[in-house]
Amino acid sequence: MPAKLSVNLNAIAMLRNRRDLPWPSVTGLGRIALEAGASGLTVHPRPDQRHIRFSDLAPIRALIDAEFPGAEFNMEGFPEEGFMRLVEEHRPEQVTLVPDDPAQSTSDHGWDFRRSHDLLATIVGRLKRLGLRVSLFADGEPDREALKIARDVGADRIELYTGPYGGCHDDPAEAARIVALLGETADIAFDLGLDVNAGHDLTVANLPALVARIPRLAEVSIGHGLTADALEYGMAETVRRFCRACGQDL
Structure with missing residues (x-):
């Protein structure tokens, strides 16, 4: 089954927040994305609310439910x-x-599973008692023992941090090397019983090689590149382009 696309709304919210005005509409563009074939919506509500605001969460939840x-x-x-109260x-x-520091501009590394074992065990257990699926951000270096910890603390999935892959957009040899590492990491995760998501700096151009190497990829979460393309192609067509890049037959 092709990877599903979850549209990250943070960049849209950040653009809106430049003015004390309600546009561009986070829920309005979320609706367009879902109508065009996206399988979900992603948000990262940071404590300073510099992009997604806490007040956005109920309308997004209501949009999906209704x-x-x-x-x-x-x-x-x-x-x-x-964050846990919002969840x-x-x-x-x-x-x-x-594993972000609140001051970070964006996520840029996965969990140190060894050092964070106790924290993750507590938090994942709390989320699982709510009946929620839990994914843990993971670096793309294959490390079986680290991924075993992710499984053992109760995670359902990992999300491969693909920032380094997106960062070598002008270096095909390096991109191929990183895709191979991401694939090895995914293979280990699958062997341990974890599902695999991916996200960060993914584009229409670099998605096909990733999904070809990881055909069981469950979901990609994409915000910056997708929002940039939407300025050129419009949100609906951009979502269709990304879905096709994921291998979906629209």
Whole structure:
């Protein structure tokens, strides 16, 4: 089955936040994305609300529940207590835990599973008791022992951090090397019983090689590149282009 596309709404929210005005509409563009074939919407509500605002979460939840009941809401963030309260209030289908410092501009590394074992065990257990799927942000270097910890603390999936892959857009040899490493990491995860997502700096150009190497890839979460393309092609056509790049037959 082709990878599903979850559209990250953060860049849209950041553009809106440049003015004290309600446009571009986060829910309006989310609706267009879902109508065009996206399987879900992703947000990363940071404590300073510099892009997604806490007040966006209920309308996004309501949009999915009322109009797209087959779609999924994915909330990602560092598991501090404020984020956990938001998760408990809005009940996303999936929670993606990232090891970000609140001051970071964007996620740029996966969990150190060895050092974070106890924290993750506690947090993942709390989320699983709510009946939520849990994905843990993971670096692309194959490390079986680290991924075994991800499984043992109760995660359902990992999300491969693909920033280095996106960063070598002008170096085909390096891109091929990184795809091979990402594929090895995914193979280990599958062998351990984990499903695999991917996200960060993925584009229409680099997705096909990734999904060819990881045909069991469950989901990609894409924001920056997709939003940039939407300025050129429009949101609906951009979503269709990304879905096709994932291998979907639209």
